[in-house]
Amino acid sequence: MTPEEFRTAGHALIDWISGYMETVEQHPVLSQVKPGDIAAQLPSSPPAAPEPFSDVLADLDRVIVPGLTHWQHPSFFAYFPANSSYSAILGDLASTGVGVNGMLWATSPAATEVETVVVDWLAQLLDLPARFRVGGAGGGVIQGSASEATLSAILAARERATAGATNHTGTLGNLVAYATTQTHSSIEKGLRIAGIGSDNLRLIAIDDAFAMVPSALAAQIAIDKADGKVPFIVVASTGTTSSLAFDPVDAIGDICQRERIWLHVDGAMSGIAALCPEHRWVLDGLDKADSFCTNPHKWMGVTFDCDAMWVADRAALISALSILPEYLRTAAAEAGAVIDYRDWGIPLGRRFRALKLWFNLRLDGVAPVQAMIREHVAAAAWLVEQVRADPRFELSAPPALNLVCIHHVAGDAATDELINAANATGQALFTRTVLNGRSVLRFCIGSQATRQHHVEAGWQLLKDLAPAV
Amino acid sequence: MTPEEFRTAGHALIDWISGYMETVEQHPVLSQVKPGDIAAQLPSSPPAAPEPFSDVLADLDRVIVPGLTHWQHPSFFAYFPANSSYSAILGDLASTGVGVNGMLWATSPAATEVETVVVDWLAQLLDLPARFRVGGAGGGVIQGSASEATLSAILAARERATAGATNHTGTLGNLVAYATTQTHSSIEKGLRIAGIGSDNLRLIAIDDAFAMVPSALAAQIAIDKADGKVPFIVVASTGTTSSLAFDPVDAIGDICQRERIWLHVDGAMSGIAALCPEHRWVLDGLDKADSFCTNPHKWMGVTFDCDAMWVADRAALISALSILPEYLRTAAAEAGAVIDYRDWGIPLGRRFRALKLWFNLRLDGVAPVQAMIREHVAAAAWLVEQVRADPRFELSAPPALNLVCIHHVAGDAATDELINAANATGQALFTRTVLNGRSVLRFCIGSQATRQHHVEAGWQLLKDLAPAV
Numbered sequence: 001m002t003p004e005e006f007r008t009a010g011h012a013l014i015d016w017i018s019g020y021m022e023t024v025e026q027h028p029v030l031s032q033v034k035p036g037d038i039a040a041q042l043p044s045s046p047p048a049a050p051e052p053f054s055d056v057l058a059d060l061d062r063v064i065v066p067g068l069t070h071w072q073h074p075s076f077f078a079y080f081p082a083n084s085s086y087s088a089i090l091g092d093l094a095s096t097g098v099g100v101n102g103m104l105w106a107t108s109p110a111a112t113e114v115e116t117v118v119v120d121w122l123a124q125l126l127d128l129p130a131r132f133r134v135g136g137a138g139g140g141v142i143q144g145s146a147s148e149a150t151l152s153a154i155l156a157a158r159e160r161a162t163a164g165a166t167n168h169t170g171t172l173g174n175l176v177a178y179a180t181t182q183t184h185s186s187i188e189k190g191l192r193i194a195g196i197g198s199d200n201l202r203l204i205a206i207d208d209a210f211a212m213v214p215s216a217l218a219a220q221i222a223i224d225k226a227d228g229k230v231p232f233i234v235v236a237s238t239g240t241t242s243s244l245a246f247d248p249v250d251a252i253g254d255i256c257q258r259e260r261i262w263l264h265v266d267g268a269m270s271g272i273a274a275l276c277p278e279h280r281w282v283l284d285g286l287d288k289a290d291s292f293c294t295n296p297h298k299w300m301g302v303t304f305d306c307d308a309m310w311v312a313d314r315a316a317l318i319s320a321l322s323i324l325p326e327y328l329r330t331a332a333a334e335a336g337a338v339i340d341y342r343d344w345g346i347p348l349g350r351r352f353r354a355l356k357l358w359f360n361l362r363l364d365g366v367a368p369v370q371a372m373i374r375e376h377v378a379a380a381a382w383l384v385e386q387v388r389a390d391p392r393f394e395l396s397a398p399p400a401l402n403l404v405c406i407h408h409v410a411g412d413a414a415t416d417e418l419i420n421a422a423n424a425t426g427q428a429l430f431t432r433t434v435l436n437g438r439s440v441l442r443f444c445i446g447s448q449a450t451r452q453h454h455v456e457a458g459w460q461l462l463k464d465l466a467p468a469v
Numbered sequence: 470m471t472p473e474e475f476r477t478a479g480h481a482l483i484d485w486i487s488g489y490m491e492t493v494e495q496h497p498v499l500s501q502v503k504p505g506d507i508a509a510q511l512p513s514s515p516p517a518a519p520e521p522f523s524d525v526l527a528d529l530d531r532v533i534v535p536g537l538t539h540w541q542h543p544s545f546f547a548y549f550p551a552n553s554s555y556s557a558i559l560g561d562l563a564s565t566g567v568g569v570n571g572m573l574w575a576t577s578p579a580a581t582e583v584e585t586v587v588v589d590w591l592a593q594l595l596d597l598p599a600r601f602r603v604g605g606a607g608g609g610v611i612q613g614s615a616s617e618a619t620l621s622a623i624l625a626a627r628e629r630a631t632a633g634a635t636n637h638t639g640t641l642g643n644l645v646a647y648a649t650t651q652t653h654s655s656i657e658k659g660l661r662i663a664g665i666g667s668d669n670l671r672l673i674a675i676d677d678a679f680a681m682v683p684s685a686l687a688a689q690i691a692i693d694k695a696d697g698k699v700p701f702i703v704v705a706s707t708g709t710t711s712s713l714a715f716d717p718v719d720a721i722g723d724i725c726q727r728e729r730i731w732l733h734v735d736g737a738m739s740g741i742a743a744l745c746p747e748h749r750w751v752l753d754g755l756d757k758a759d760s761f762c763t764n765p766h767k768w769m770g771v772t773f774d775c776d777a778m779w780v781a782d783r784a785a786l787i788s789a790l791s792i793l794p795e796y797l798r799t800a801a802a803e804a805g806a807v808i809d810y811r812d813w814g815i816p817l818g819r820r821f822r823a824l825k826l827w828f829n830l831r832l833d834g835v836a837p838v839q840a841m842i843r844e845h846v847a848a849a850a851w852l853v854e855q856v857r858a859d860p861r862f863e864l865s866a867p868p869a870l871n872l873v874c875i876h877h878v879a880g881d882a883a884t885d886e887l888i889n890a891a892n893a894t895g896q897a898l899f900t901r902t903v904l905n906g907r908s909v910l911r912f913c914i915g916s917q918a919t920r921q922h923h924v925e926a927g928w929q930l931l932k933d934l935a936p937a938v
Contacts, residue, residue: 001555035578097489108538117511120513185792347613
């Protein structure tokens with residue numbers, strides 16, 4: 001491909017993306033294809049000769065788009081959002097375009113230093129505690145996902161609890177972790193990856209709001225210590241996946257500090273709400289946490305993948321993850337003058353992810369995100385009133401911010417049928433979860449394109465499809 | 470940012486990228502900035518108001534480019550390459566533009582099915598053994614990096630060796646892994662992450678070519694078994710990082726099959742050489758391996774991050790990495806009709822990475838990469854002859870493919886000074902390593918822009934700067 005061909009094709013693709021974003025509402029939210037439908041449209045062997053760009057671009061519409069579940073659709077009410085702003089798309093394109101690997105400071109100093117600065121910008125915008133800010137013992141980093149942030153926190157906590165001995169003995173059976181049934185699956189996956197195992201995860205009792213009960217945590221820690229175990233990490237959620245429950249981080253933090261246990265706080269979606277001062281309560285108690293993560297690629301619009309993670313003590317994280325072969329030694333790192341972010345996460349190689357956060361904060365600022373968050377929270381409050389007024393439905397959990405959990409009073413079969421029927425229309429997409437053993441429809445209002453009228457249409461769809469009592 | 474502003478800005482950025490790629494040779498390869506230089510040019514707080522795109526674009530040239538070490542520079546002879554083709558840049562842009570999360574088949578079927586198909590296309594082009602192809606018990610997946618592929622292989626091997634018991638007991642001290650001093654650092658990092666620990670990594674003797682000695686492997690396995698240990702994985706390199714040594718995979722595979730030990734083969738850069746039939750020897754013995762990875766983002770041009778990994782038994786990998794909370798259950802997955810790639814790697818969320826491989830193979834085909842590989846291998850052979858003819862230099866390892874390892878006969882100080890002096894010119898970039906306790910300059914010829922005359926200029930630079938004997 002010549003530079004001229006690239007420019008022509010690139011302009012066409014930019015226009016195609018703009019067209020996709022502007023018309024995404026015309027597609028069914030949930031892809032309507034059946035297993036194997038997309039693969040059947042692709043040759044089973046690679047093309048023998050280069051194809052023109054126009055053919056590939058046409059296949060985006062012909063083959064790819066029908067196979068997409070449209071996360072940018074304004075009626076995407078499933079999972080958590082994965083917003084992608086125009087500004088961040090450009091930042092990501094710039095990153096791809098320069099094609100550098102930011103594994104070490106020396107392999108592209110700008111990749112490291114822009115990351116340090118813009119993650120600190122975000123810390124300021126969220127009003128994070130000083131311990132996570134640049135200049136002290138802590139600091140911030142961009143991980144690919146909250147799963148990787150959770151795993152990194154587990155590894156740092158393991159390192160601290162064992163004084164690094166786990167690098168040598170491989171005997172981790174005494175370490176115990178704490179969460180709840182509502183904590184994201186990445187905590188159990190991370191414990192399994194780290195060799196600690198599912199059986200060493202204690203699921204602490206939750207209250208009626210699905211939040212961890214601190215006294216139950218303290219009691220379980222006492223039991224485990226009496227049993228010769230070593231409590232080493234608590235993962236608290238500031239906004240659980242199923243119902244947006246908020247664990248009482250402040251009270252949990254008191255226990256963790258007293259017991260010298262690493263406290264990781266997972267605010268993957270809801271942490272971003274702290275961009276609005278009136279929602280900053282979501283971070284209450286965070287000054288007692290050892291690590292925290294939230295995803296600019298969820299409710300903020302910084303284009304997957306972009307998880308911002310902060311630690312209060314970067315030494316533990318680096319000690320857990322640093323390996324230094326000869327071919328990665330550099331003078332700047334030996335002098336202690338720079339950060340090598342490869343030591344802050346799982347992979348060695350790293351994209352220049354900070355550019356998309358930099359572009360987003362410079363080109364858009366936070367005002368549009370603040371306005372969006374406020375509109376979504378207001379729409380959720382409106383929805384809560386509608387649910388309360390309809391005798392066929394009940395709230396399954398205390399509503400918070402932008403998530404409303406609903407079940408049909410006739411029971412699980414009715415709720416499950418409603419979810420399946422609504423999703424099959426393609427007009428909206430909801431995720432099912434289980435709360436208190438009951439099937440629940442999650443109505444998450446977080447797509448950047450979602451306005452009040454989309455929420456109203458989604459609610460109308462549910463009302464139309466729901467069986468009578 | 471309005472759609473119109475996005476299109477205008479996007480066109481300008483596409484043109485900027487094209488300009489960057491076409492003029493990258495004008496920049497010093499190694500960024501000349503000092504620690505803190507880039508951060509000092511950025512505001513310490515986020516901008517209070519949105520800035521025009523023209524300012525951000527100008528800052529790419531003013532702030533970012535001087536802070537880059539230019540991996541796309543034709544005289545980038547450091548590390549391994551990270552090639553970024555125009556076609557793959559477009560594919561990556563398309564992925565960012567549609568903004569979907571391919572964690573499950575249902576969350577965008579095209580993301581899963583295109584990945585399955587194009588990774589199999591690559592398997593065909595590399596002529597991989599049938600056990601890794603679509604249709605049997607194995608299969609392929611795109612990981613973010615070879616580090617993640619190595620870790621995933623370790624976890625799958627651990628799962629098989631313990632029949633899944635490690636999810637419960639957390640006691641891994643009996644498991645033993647095998648590699649050499651030359652194996653990539655990601656094996657030790659992966660063992661530490663997986664809770665197995667550095668002390669349970671056995672470094673097997675190497676021969677004069679820095680390749681693993683199979684008889685030494687067999688002997689160590691016997692010792693460990695007699696000691697009550699459980700040998701569970703061997704990591705063989707088809708092209709080590711320091712010197713491109715090729716472990717004898719076929720003989721190692723015989724031992725692994727006899728002892729029922731998982732064999733992972735790391736061909737991060739050199740595996741791609743198998744795109745050329747005459748270099749397909751790099752994959753000899755691979756039919757005895759349990760897993761294999763190579764990086765299209767290295768010598769091939771599929772834009773970081775894109776590591777292709779294959780397993781012969783996907784059940785072990787999935788068993789190690791699958792966690793299924795209610796909110797991730799889907800009908801298609803329950804029916805066993807689809808792949809959910811979240812179960813094949815560390816993170817839950819996944820970009821639509823397959824698009825960049827699809828674009829690259831369709832728009833460019835493999836002919837340009839084959840031609841590039843052949844030119845690079847020929848240039849390396851030319852370089853070897855020059856080194857042999859100059860009394861100041863010696864080859865530090867048997868040269869293979871596109872990597873030539875050189876030291877100055879006057880000793881480490883002379884070699885180190887030469888590396889530092891050459892890199893400081895900005896005219897070329899080399900990495901230092903240590904082989905046989907000796908400082909070594911690695912001259913890796915792998916950047917897609919590198920032609921014979923760049924290699925000649927790099928060699929001339931070394932000759933000009935090298936002290937006399």
